[in-house]
Amino acid sequence: MTATTSGSLVAVEVPPTPAGRRLRLGLLDMLNLTRRDVLVWARNPSFLVFAVIQPVMFVLLFRFVFGGAINVDVPGGYVNYLMPGIIAQSAAFASFGTAIALARQMQRGVIDRFRSMPMARSAVLLGRLTADTLRLVVTLLIILAVGYAVGFRFENGPVPAVLMVVLGVVFGVAICTVSAYVGLAIKDEESVGSFGLIWLFPLTFVSAAFVPVGSMPGWLQAFAKNQPVTTVIDEMRSLALGGPLGLHAWQSAAWLAGIFAVFVPLAVRAYRRV
Amino acid sequence: MLDRKTSPGWSGPAIVAERLEKSFGDVRALRGVDLSVERGRVLAVLGPNGAGKTTAVRILTTLLTPDGGRALVEGRDVVRSAEAVRELIGLAGQSAAIVEELTGRENLEIMGRLYHLGNDQARARAAELLERFDLAEAADRPAKGYSGGMQRRLDLAASLVARPLVLFLDEPTTGLDPRSRIGMWDVIRELVSGGTTLLLTTQYLEEADELADEIVVIDHGQVIAAGTGQTLKNRIGGDVVEFVVVDRSRLDDARGAVGPLSDGEPTVDLDGARIGIRVGDRGSDALVQTVRALDAVGIQTEGLGIRRPSLDDVFLTLTGHGAEGSGDGSAPGGRRRRPRAAAAEGSGR
Numbered sequence: 001m002t003a004t005t006s007g008s009l010v011a012v013e014v015p016p017t018p019a020g021r022r023l024r025l026g027l028l029d030m031l032n033l034t035r036r037d038v039l040v041w042a043r044n045p046s047f048l049v050f051a052v053i054q055p056v057m058f059v060l061l062f063r064f065v066f067g068g069a070i071n072v073d074v075p076g077g078y079v080n081y082l083m084p085g086i087i088a089q090s091a092a093f094a095s096f097g098t099a100i101a102l103a104r105q106m107q108r109g110v111i112d113r114f115r116s117m118p119m120a121r122s123a124v125l126l127g128r129l130t131a132d133t134l135r136l137v138v139t140l141l142i143i144l145a146v147g148y149a150v151g152f153r154f155e156n157g158p159v160p161a162v163l164m165v166v167l168g169v170v171f172g173v174a175i176c177t178v179s180a181y182v183g184l185a186i187k188d189e190e191s192v193g194s195f196g197l198i199w200l201f202p203l204t205f206v207s208a209a210f211v212p213v214g215s216m217p218g219w220l221q222a223f224a225k226n227q228p229v230t231t232v233i234d235e236m237r238s239l240a241l242g243g244p245l246g247l248h249a250w251q252s253a254a255w256l257a258g259i260f261a262v263f264v265p266l267a268v269r270a271y272r273r274v
Numbered sequence: 275m276l277d278r279k280t281s282p283g284w285s286g287p288a289i290v291a292e293r294l295e296k297s298f299g300d301v302r303a304l305r306g307v308d309l310s311v312e313r314g315r316v317l318a319v320l321g322p323n324g325a326g327k328t329t330a331v332r333i334l335t336t337l338l339t340p341d342g343g344r345a346l347v348e349g350r351d352v353v354r355s356a357e358a359v360r361e362l363i364g365l366a367g368q369s370a371a372i373v374e375e376l377t378g379r380e381n382l383e384i385m386g387r388l389y390h391l392g393n394d395q396a397r398a399r400a401a402e403l404l405e406r407f408d409l410a411e412a413a414d415r416p417a418k419g420y421s422g423g424m425q426r427r428l429d430l431a432a433s434l435v436a437r438p439l440v441l442f443l444d445e446p447t448t449g450l451d452p453r454s455r456i457g458m459w460d461v462i463r464e465l466v467s468g469g470t471t472l473l474l475t476t477q478y479l480e481e482a483d484e485l486a487d488e489i490v491v492i493d494h495g496q497v498i499a500a501g502t503g504q505t506l507k508n509r510i511g512g513d514v515v516e517f518v519v520v521d522r523s524r525l526d527d528a529r530g531a532v533g534p535l536s537d538g539e540p541t542v543d544l545d546g547a548r549i550g551i552r553v554g555d556r557g558s559d560a561l562v563q564t565v566r567a568l569d570a571v572g573i574q575t576e577g578l579g580i581r582r583p584s585l586d587d588v589f590l591t592l593t594g595h596g597a598e599g600s601g602d603g604s605a606p607g608g609r610r611r612r613p614r615a616a617a618a619e620g621s622g623r
């Protein structure tokens with residue numbers, strides 16, 4: 001331990017923590033925060049409504065109310081067309097919880113306290129995303145179960161079926177990173193409550209989630225065909241029902257990688273700056 | 275009462291800040307602030323909203339980087355050795371930084387784990403703190419149902435989980451009702467009797483006076499006065515006896531009658547027909563003398579009473595203007611406080 005002088009104050013020099021120990025403690029922090037976030041989620045009934053009841057209502061609504069009027073050409077009929085779309089939409093909407101939770105913690109000073117503690121800076125965001133991943137898996141499996149009850153069937157074998165769920169979860173986590181940034185940047189629970197979800201409506205409804213893109217006017221098709229929700233849903237549909245995988249796979253991978261590459265650094269920066 | 279951590283290699287003050295500067299855009303939040311707190315002492319940073327109190331605390335707790343100047347906590351530079359500083363400090367901010375969905379016990383146990391205490395120790399420490407902060411009974415209920423005072427106590431307990439050497443409390447009683455506020459004072463007093471170094475910010479002179487060994491008054495990002503509560507109060511002139519003259523035509527007579535009792539000229543608020551006289555520390559004697567003096571010349575009064583000097587008085591004396599932007603002008607405990615014309619004008623709401 002040495003001392004350095006600057007001005008009249010002589011500071012005590014403290015050697016930095018070794019990288020190995022830092023990594024181990026960082027992982028521990030992340031797991032503890034994951035555990036906390038899962039516990040909070042389980043205690044909060046409004047999250048449950050968003051994560052489960054709302055998507056289930058969408059399944060029933062489109063299956064029995066709108067579905068009869070929408071003509072699609074897929075094996076098994078509209079319910080098979082619908083389910084990959086509903087799953088992607090639910091995954092995207094579930095990210096709302098991420099934005100709300102982070103904005104609330106920011107507002108209440110929880111994040112400030114964490115930042116004043118000897119804790120890995122990345123742990124709060126990573127813990128949050130890990131908890132959100134678990135939440136997404138649970139949500140998507142519940143929606144799938146409801147889908148099965150109303151007639152949905154995988155037509156393409158078990159491995160692509162699992163891959164479809166994984167793709168839905170990864171897509172949901174990607175949208176969570178966008179929401180994490182929104183929550184950390186807006187910092188106000190009420191504003192996030194009002195605006196945090198709005199951008200998801202055009203993204204999920206002007207897509208191939210519920211209706212074939214070909215039924216939209218031409219100017220809208222240009223957006224609907226090429227935006228990430230459609231490419232991901234097309235790929236999920238091919239995995240669930242059989243169909244060409246290649247092009248959509250590359251497009252989806254590119255979109256997802258792009259979202260992570262842009263919004264993870266943005267969210268981390270927003271967290272550091274507060 | 276607390277097991278002390280040690281801070282090797284440092285024997286100087288627990289907190290030192292030199293010429294701290296910080297701007298947010300065009301707003302100069304801190305304009306060269308110096309602070310020093312010896313180990314085991316309590317410093318109150320007193321000032322209205324927007325004076326720079328929170329900015330100073332955020333720099334000292336490594337949440338913000340200063341634009342200029344430097345600060346050491348237990349000898350560690352808050353910028354270059356931020357991680358080492360975080361090992362030694364506790365922070366409780368202006369709102370209760372707790373998770374409402376979780377119980378008091380869960381909140382504290384999670385803090386313990388995040389401080390890497392290990393499960394058993396985290397559990398034991400949580401139980402100990404719940405007991406000490408009078409939360410044992412509510413320990414297993416979600417914090418959502420706690421009163422404001424309980425939430426703040428839980429928040430304070432959370433900042434103590436790792437037995438910090440240096441504690442920062444940013445307006446620990448803002449928003450609390452008078453009873454909870456006095457309860458919080460007791461908790462803080464007990465805490466510092468165990469030897470923790472404490473820096474707290476407040477808008478209330480009375481609070482600073484009750485809790486702190488030394489007070490630093492800041493305004494517009496600068497220190498405008500420093501000293502013990504007593505020296506500050508002496509500069510202001512101590513307690514104030516106030517009354518309203520019922521018959522306005524006799525205001526001058528009343529002023530004449532009490533003039534000899536006042537340190538300096540009595541203040542007269544013509545709109546409210548209110549007269550105030552500074553009586554130093556002669557408190558209740560001066561009150562009795564005032565009653566006699568007014569009685570002798572047959573002047574009727576209303577609302578005669580004595581009050582302690584407030585932040586507004588401090589600012590009026592030190593700067594010639596009231597405490598601008600001080601959220602609500604009410605004194606802690608709501609004791610003996612009457613709104614003044616100066617206070618009403620000064621609070622730029």
